[in-house]
Amino acid sequence: MSVGYERWQGPVADAADPLLALCRSIFPDFTDSYLLDRLPRLTDPMLWLAVEGGEWQGFKLGYRRGGDMLYSWLGGVTPELRGRGVAAELMRRQHADAAACGYRLVETRTRAANNPMIVLNLRQGFHVAGFETDARGIPVVIQRKELASPQA
Numbered sequence: 001m002s003v004g005y006e007r008w009q010g011p012v013a014d015a016a017d018p019l020l021a022l023c024r025s026i027f028p029d030f031t032d033s034y035l036l037d038r039l040p041r042l043t044d045p046m047l048w049l050a051v052e053g054g055e056w057q058g059f060k061l062g063y064r065r066g067g068d069m070l071y072s073w074l075g076g077v078t079p080e081l082r083g084r085g086v087a088a089e090l091m092r093r094q095h096a097d098a099a100a101c102g103y104r105l106v107e108t109r110t111r112a113a114n115n116p117m118i119v120l121n122l123r124q125g126f127h128v129a130g131f132e133t134d135a136r137g138i139p140v141v142i143q144r145k146e147l148a149s150p151q152a
């Protein structure tokens with residue numbers, strides 16, 4: 001079955017239930033409030049979905065931080081579909097969409113131990129922009145990518 005990609009068009013709060021179900025299947029020990037508390041407060045949320053056979057199988061969720069930066073907050077692909085280029089395609093679409101919306105920069109934070117995500121970001125043109133320890137004492141890598149202008 002082929003995977004389709006679409007941007008969520010409605011208010012992002014309306015996506016809360018299916019998104020929560022997806023997060024639970026992607027992240028081990030997912031804390032519901034991590035998503036539900038922040039979802040209604042995101043500025044200019046941009047949600048991209050990977051859909052197979054009508055089922056949500058992957059997502060990429062970003063929002064505006066500052067005038068020209070999209071913060072790519074959360075994303076992932078269900079374990080069954082990993083290794084098939086789904087996350088890479090979601091990211092390509094997010095970046096093209098962001099550039100078309102006038103964003104100049106994408107930033108993301110990833111736990112330092114998460115090699116798959118850090119490698120994927122590097123292969124999609126991100127650079128390492130910093131390192132920090134989050135509120136729970138977990139080391140985190142900050143990565144940034146400058147977007148090509150849509151006219152270029």
Ligand SMILES: CC(C)(COP(=O)(O)OP(=O)(O)OC[C@H]1O[C@@H](n2cnc3c(N)ncnc32)[C@H](O)[C@@H]1OP(=O)(O)O)[C@@H](O)C(=O)NCCC(=O)NCCS
Pocket residue numbers: 026027073074075076077078081082083084085086087088089110114115116117119120121123
């Ligand atoms: C990280 C994640 C999104 C990758 O999804 P995916 O659809 O399997 O990734 P893709 O198939 O698009 O891989 C694209 C590239 O990423 C890199 N990559 C992906 N998985 C990797 C792994 N396990 N180890 C090393 N590199 C990896 C590779 O460079 C790969 O390209 P290649 O296949 O040509 O070598 C997926 O593993 C996931 O959902 N993990 C759990 C959620 C998560 O950690 N999210 C990030 C924090 S919010």
